[in-house]
Amino acid sequence: MIVSIDDLRQRARRRLPRTVFDYVEGAADDGFTSGANRRGFDRYLFRARALVDVSAVDHSTTLLGEKLATPIILGPTGLAGLLAPRGEELAAKAAASRGTVFTLSTMSIGTLEEVAAAAPSPLWFQLYVWKDRSVTRALVERAKAAGYRALCLTVDVPVMGNREQDRRNGFTLPPRVQFSNVMDVLRHLGWVLRMSKSPRATFGNFVDHPSLTRTDAVGVARFTNSQFDPSVTWKDVEWLRSIWTGPLVLKGITCAEDARQAVSLGVEAVIVSNHGGRQLDFLPGAIDVLPEVVDAVEGRAEVILDGGIRRGSDVVKAVAMGARACMVGRPFLYGLAADGQAGVELSLDILTSEIDRTLALLGRPRLRELDRSALRVDTPATLEPTASPHRLETSTVTRRAGGTSDT
Numbered sequence: 001m002i003v004s005i006d007d008l009r010q011r012a013r014r015r016l017p018r019t020v021f022d023y024v025e026g027a028a029d030d031g032f033t034s035g036a037n038r039r040g041f042d043r044y045l046f047r048a049r050a051l052v053d054v055s056a057v058d059h060s061t062t063l064l065g066e067k068l069a070t071p072i073i074l075g076p077t078g079l080a081g082l083l084a085p086r087g088e089e090l091a092a093k094a095a096a097s098r099g100t101v102f103t104l105s106t107m108s109i110g111t112l113e114e115v116a117a118a119a120p121s122p123l124w125f126q127l128y129v130w131k132d133r134s135v136t137r138a139l140v141e142r143a144k145a146a147g148y149r150a151l152c153l154t155v156d157v158p159v160m161g162n163r164e165q166d167r168r169n170g171f172t173l174p175p176r177v178q179f180s181n182v183m184d185v186l187r188h189l190g191w192v193l194r195m196s197k198s199p200r201a202t203f204g205n206f207v208d209h210p211s212l213t214r215t216d217a218v219g220v221a222r223f224t225n226s227q228f229d230p231s232v233t234w235k236d237v238e239w240l241r242s243i244w245t246g247p248l249v250l251k252g253i254t255c256a257e258d259a260r261q262a263v264s265l266g267v268e269a270v271i272v273s274n275h276g277g278r279q280l281d282f283l284p285g286a287i288d289v290l291p292e293v294v295d296a297v298e299g300r301a302e303v304i305l306d307g308g309i310r311r312g313s314d315v316v317k318a319v320a321m322g323a324r325a326c327m328v329g330r331p332f333l334y335g336l337a338a339d340g341q342a343g344v345e346l347s348l349d350i351l352t353s354e355i356d357r358t359l360a361l362l363g364r365p366r367l368r369e370l371d372r373s374a375l376r377v378d379t380p381a382t383l384e385p386t387a388s389p390h391r392l393e394t395s396t397v398t399r400r401a402g403g404t405s406d407t
C-alpha cells in the first residue's frame with residue numbers, strides 16, 4: 001500500500017532498471033549535500049498553538065501572480081520520459097489536474113511543443129545555456145511561441161556534477177544493454193515493453209543535433225559538458241532579460257550575494273537549490289540557506305525552496321521560513337515511474353494532505369499566514385533571529401562549544 005513518498009520510491013525502484021533508478025537517485029561525489037537536504041529539515045521543529053479553530057485549512061498560495069491550488073510545484077528533470085513513455089506530458093497533465101506548475105527541462109525526452117500541446121497547466125521552461133547562443137535563443141523563442149509562462153534559468157551547472165554511479169553504470173542515451181546490466185534489463189521487461197511505446201529515447205528538443213544519431217548512444221555527462229557553456233555569467237542573465245518578456249526565475253541560488261544580484265537585475269523569483277545534491281557537493285542543505293536568501297531578497301522577488309522535500313511538514317517549515325512555494329524533483333519522478341500520471345498525482349496528493357494535517361496540528365490553518373514564529377530551531381549562530389517578519393524563534397536548547405546546554 002502506498003501512503004508516503006517513500007512508498008512511491010520503493011515502487012519506482014522495483015519498476016525501473018537499476019541504471020535508470022540510479023540516474024534518478026544520483027548525487028554528486030560523496031552525497032553529503034544530498035543527505036544534508038534531508039537532514040536540514042530535522043533541525044527545525046514546530047511551535048504549535050493549541051485551541052485554534054482548524055476546521056477549514058487553506059494551503060493555497062500565489063506564485064508569479066498565478067493562484068496555485070497547492071504550494072508544491074514540479075521541478076525540471078531531464079530525461080523524465082525514460083521513466084514512462086511521454087513522461088513529461090504525463091507529469092504536466094498531473095500538475096494541471098492538481099492546479100500547479102510543471103517545469104519542463106531543456107533536456108526532456110518530449111519536445112517543448114509536445115508537452116505544451118498535451119497539458120493546460122501553467123508551464124515553465126527551464127533553460128540551460130548552450131555554447132552556441134543561437135541554440136539558446138531558439139529555445140527561448142520556441143518556449144515563448146508554445147506559451148510557457150516563465151523562463152527558469154538553471155545557474156548551478158557550469159559543468160556537470162560528478163555522478164559516480166552513472167559513470168560506473170555507463171549510463172547513456174538511449175540506455176544501452178551491456179553485459180553488466182543484461183540480467184537487470186531482463187528482470188524489468190515490463191519497463192522495456194512500456195518504453196517501446198515511447199516516440200523516442202533521446203533529447204527531444206535536439207533531435208536534429210549531429211551528436212544524437214539514431215545508432216549511437218551518447219554519454220549524458222559527456223554530451224552536456226560538450227554543449228553547455230561554462231562561461232555563462234550575469235551578462236547572460238541581462239541578455240535573457242532583454243529577450244524574454246515574461247517572468248524570469250533563477251534556479252540554483254545558495255547565498256545572499258547572488259540573491260541580491262538577481263534582484264538587482266529584475267528577476268521575479270529565485271529558487272534556493274543545490275540541484276538535489278547532484279552538482280557541488282558540500283553545499284549546505286537547501287533549507288539551511290533559505291533564511292539567508294529570504295533576508296537578502298527582502299520581499300523584492302519571490303523565493304522558492306527546492307531540494308529534499310519528502311513530507312508535507314517540510315513544505316510547512318520552508319513556507320514558515322519565507323518560501324512562497326516548494327519545488328520537488330524526485331518525489332514526482334517516483335510517482336511517474338510507479339504509476340504514470342496517476343502516480344504523479346498521488347505524489348502531490350500525499351504531500352498536500354500532509355501539509356493540511358500539519359497545519360491543523362500546528363494550529364496555523366492558513367499556509368499563507370505562516371511565519372517563523374511557527375518554528376523553533378537548534379541552530380548555529382548564522383540562523384539567529386533577525387528583524388524580518390519571518391523572525392525565527394530559537395529553541396530553549398542551544399549548542400555551545402563543548403556540548404549542548406539549556407538556556
Ligand SMILES: Cc1cc2nc3c(=O)[nH]c(=O)nc-3n(C[C@H](O)[C@H](O)[C@H](O)COP(=O)(O)O)c2cc1C
Pocket residue numbers: 023024025037075076077078079105106107126154251273274275276277278306307308309327328329330331
Ligand atoms: C533525475 C533528475 C534530473 C534532473 N534534471 C534537471 C534539469 O534538467 N534541470 C534542472 O535545472 N534541474 C534538474 N534536476 C534537479 C531538480 O530540478 C531539483 O533541483 C532537485 O531534484 C530537487 O531535489 P529533490 O529531488 O530532492 O526534490 C534534476 C533532478 C533529478 C533527480
Ligand SMILES: CC(C)CC(=O)C(=O)O
Pocket residue numbers: 077078079107157220224275278
Ligand atoms: C540530463 C541532465 C543534464 C539533467 C540534469 O540536470 C540532472 O541530471 O541533474
